[in-house]
Amino acid sequence: MPFFNYRARTTSLNLLVLACIYFVHSFAEPPRFEHLTKGDGSLSFLVIGDWGRRGFYNQTLVAYQMGKVAEKLNIDFVISTGDNFYDNGLEGVDDPTFEDSFTKIYTAKGLQKQWYSILGNHDYRGNVEAQLSPSISMIDARWLCRRSFLVNTEMADIFFVDTTPFVEKYFADDEHNYNWQGVLPRRKYIAETLEALESGLRDSSAKWKMVVGHHAIRSAGFHGETEELIQLLLPILKANNVDFYMNGHDHCLEHISSLDSPIQYLTSGGGSKAWRGDTKHEHYHDGMKFFYDGQGFMSVELTQAEAQIMFYNVYGDVLHRWKTSKEFHSAV
Numbered sequence: 001m002p003f004f005n006y007r008a009r010t011t012s013l014n015l016l017v018l019a020c021i022y023f024v025h026s027f028a029e030p031p032r033f034e035h036l037t038k039g040d041g042s043l044s045f046l047v048i049g050d051w052g053r054r055g056f057y058n059q060t061l062v063a064y065q066m067g068k069v070a071e072k073l074n075i076d077f078v079i080s081t082g083d084n085f086y087d088n089g090l091e092g093v094d095d096p097t098f099e100d101s102f103t104k105i106y107t108a109k110g111l112q113k114q115w116y117s118i119l120g121n122h123d124y125r126g127n128v129e130a131q132l133s134p135s136i137s138m139i140d141a142r143w144l145c146r147r148s149f150l151v152n153t154e155m156a157d158i159f160f161v162d163t164t165p166f167v168e169k170y171f172a173d174d175e176h177n178y179n180w181q182g183v184l185p186r187r188k189y190i191a192e193t194l195e196a197l198e199s200g201l202r203d204s205s206a207k208w209k210m211v212v213g214h215h216a217i218r219s220a221g222f223h224g225e226t227e228e229l230i231q232l233l234l235p236i237l238k239a240n241n242v243d244f245y246m247n248g249h250d251h252c253l254e255h256i257s258s259l260d261s262p263i264q265y266l267t268s269g270g271g272s273k274a275w276r277g278d279t280k281h282e283h284y285h286d287g288m289k290f291f292y293d294g295q296g297f298m299s300v301e302l303t304q305a306e307a308q309i310m311f312y313n314v315y316g317d318v319l320h321r322w323k324t325s326k327e328f329h330s331a332v
């Protein structure tokens, strides 16, 4: 039993005890959170990325529409694909940016759910430990951010992967300060991250398998594809029947279908500043189903037999809708 289990909504004392168990057990095993879903066996959540700008750049408008959709779909949780706080993450646990860009923005009733967040490259320019710390969840109990972890629901396993350390160029970036504490030595960190993902996916018997990272594998946006992830991460996703890879980083909304596997590449990075306009047309794939370089977010609805994704703009209009189904044998 490589992982330890605990409910997402737990007390800080429990967290402390479990943190100790985690420490004793191993550094390499990512934490695993069990999320109980609605009684009807369905699961729904929103995905948002690249957002924390104190409400500016339409962040507030996106938040308002997220609230409406969240209530309509009765979502179970929200996923943040990273770049949570611009420009340089958080300075510390008491940085007012946390409340100004998160608590005071996502105020809608429907969004008072657990948020599962990973770090983006901008978050690495600040105090990384602050975002990961259980004490920041005392300020807003919805917040849960880890480097790499697994959210385990009845029908879907969602693996969160810390992709920033994979990207070579940040380690040769003289213009910005990155906080690599806990990441170095880098090769070991990457190897352990991949190993944990691979064994987690192999052990997963969930109907739907999803992986979340900050950086895109496939994208026609400003940043485009991430070569390191194509080389190191993608083979693992392909070998383990992953259904969705979800990311941010490119400030747009996009859906690309893989032509050689079932993987759907879903970018949701439109949480605030967008409209870069400069798309990389050489990265347009035959599998490109949808691309929008403005603000917005994505919803995912799952049952044992079906998955539906939708993308929305700042007015709440559905820009793209896509559905897939799997054979479903009920246990008689």
Ligand SMILES: *[C@@H]1O[C@H](CO)[C@@H](O)[C@H](O)[C@H]1NC(C)=O
Pocket (backbone or CB within 6 Å): 057, 058, 273, 274, 275, 294, 295, 313, 314
């Ligand atoms: C806000 O959204 C509207 C509608 O999509 C867009 O026209 C406008 O440029 C956006 N504003 C900013 C600051 O991005």
